[in-house]
Amino acid sequence: MDFHVWLTYLAACIVISVSPGAGAVNTMSNAISYGRRRAIASILxxxxxLIVNTLLVGVGLGALIAASATAFMLIKFAGVAYLIWLGVQKWRAPVNYAVSTHDVEPPPAGRLFWQAVIVNITNPKAIVFLVALFPQFLDPQRAQLPQVLILGATLVGVDIIVMCGYATLAGALRRFVQDARRMRLQNRIFGSLFVGAGLLLASVRRQGA
Structure with a gap:
């Protein structure tokens, strides 16, 4: 892969990662509710x-999912249901000052990690996007696996930096929501954003459909 091609891909990755989506909502919600350090688990x-989606595309399953209406719809509506469920849970979350004072333990890091994994895996839009994006930057005259690994590592690296930025921004706002009214408001705002992300995902159509 030529360096100028990689730079073009890097610019595309930055635009993609900065664009707010379910991942950004999840990261900011966790940073405000539990702090920036706890949000790292959800970022990972x-x-x-994202790595799972990249591997699916790399071995060709992504193209199959993008081409199969049934597979696409199953994954899409699983993602829609999951995001809406997260939104309802966030909307109904109890207001508890103790989270900020460490009197009550926040959710385990493992739970936040796997919750975020599911958010990305059940997003067929990401798979379709990778299917459409990767071929534009792959040189057919060179070995495909090293190129896929480079593209995947670049996307992951950029996304980590961007999500850490979102977490830092949200974490800085955390001290402003440490009363019952504001905590309830932020729960409902992020609950609504999760539901909104689910509804937006529901509107995504398979390419060529």
């Missing part, structure tokens, strides 16, 4: 899901 989970 998002990357785990």
């Amino acid at each position: 989970g998002l990357q785990g899901g």
Whole structure:
């Protein structure tokens, strides 16, 4: 892969990662509710899901999912249901000052990690996007696996940096929501954003459909 081709791909990755989506909502919600350090678990989970999607595309399953209406719809509506469920849970979350004072333990890091993994894996839009994006930057005259690994590592690296930025921004706002009214408001805002992300995912159509 030529360096100028990689730079073009890097620019595309930055635009993609900065664009708010379910992953950004998940990261900011966790950073505000539990702090930036706890949000790292969800950021790593998002990357785990992204790596799975990248591997699916790399071995050709992504193209199959993108081409199969049934597979696409099953994954899409699983993702829609999961995001809406997260939104309802966030909307109904109890207001508890103790989370900020460490009197009550926040959710285990493992739970936040796997929750984020599912958020990305059940997003067929990401798979379809990778199917459409990767071929534009792969040189057919060179070995495919090293190129897929480079593209995947670049996307993951960029996404980690961007999600850490979202977490830092959200974490800085955490001290402003440490009363019952504001905590309830932020729960409902992020609950609504999760539901909104689910509804947006529901509107995604398979390419060529």
